[in-house]
Amino acid sequence: MKPKHQIHNNQLPQNPQHEMKVLSEEERDKHYRKILAQLHLTDAHRNHLTDVRRLSEFVDFIGFRSWENKQVEQISANLPGVVERNGSLYLFGQPGLFLPIYNELMKMHLH
Numbered sequence: 001m002k003p004k005h006q007i008h009n010n011q012l013p014q015n016p017q018h019e020m021k022v023l024s025e026e027e028r029d030k031h032y033r034k035i036l037a038q039l040h041l042t043d044a045h046r047n048h049l050t051d052v053r054r055l056s057e058f059v060d061f062i063g064f065r066s067w068e069n070k071q072v073e074q075i076s077a078n079l080p081g082v083v084e085r086n087g088s089l090y091l092f093g094q095p096g097l098f099l100p101i102y103n104e105l106m107k108m109h110l111h
Contacts, residue, residue, distance in 0.1 A: 021078045029107040031079045036100060038072055039065035045097055065098040067091060
């Protein structure tokens with residue numbers, strides 16, 4: 001029998017006892033920057049951005065990364081896009097491009 005609140009693949013957490021803390025804009029920015037450092041851009045995504053979208057000069061400048069369901073370290077479990085599974089933290093969501101978007105104060109948001 002599986003534990004009641006265990007998360008697999010892209011299932012949303014179903015733990016009503018765990019109340020998530022809302023992170024400040026500064027905290028979210030810090031953790032998204034840590035995630036950015038732990039991700040890379042796959043060749044397939046780079047080719048799509050350079051050959052299909054013609055964004056060659058912007059790919060590295062913008063900081064595109066490939067989002068995937070992978071374990072991350074030193075990230076808050078309260079960060080949108082992160083889930084806890086078997087005592088470890090993982091990125092959550094459909095695999096695809098991670099596009100860092102910055103607000104007017106240069107704080108990063110998830111897109």
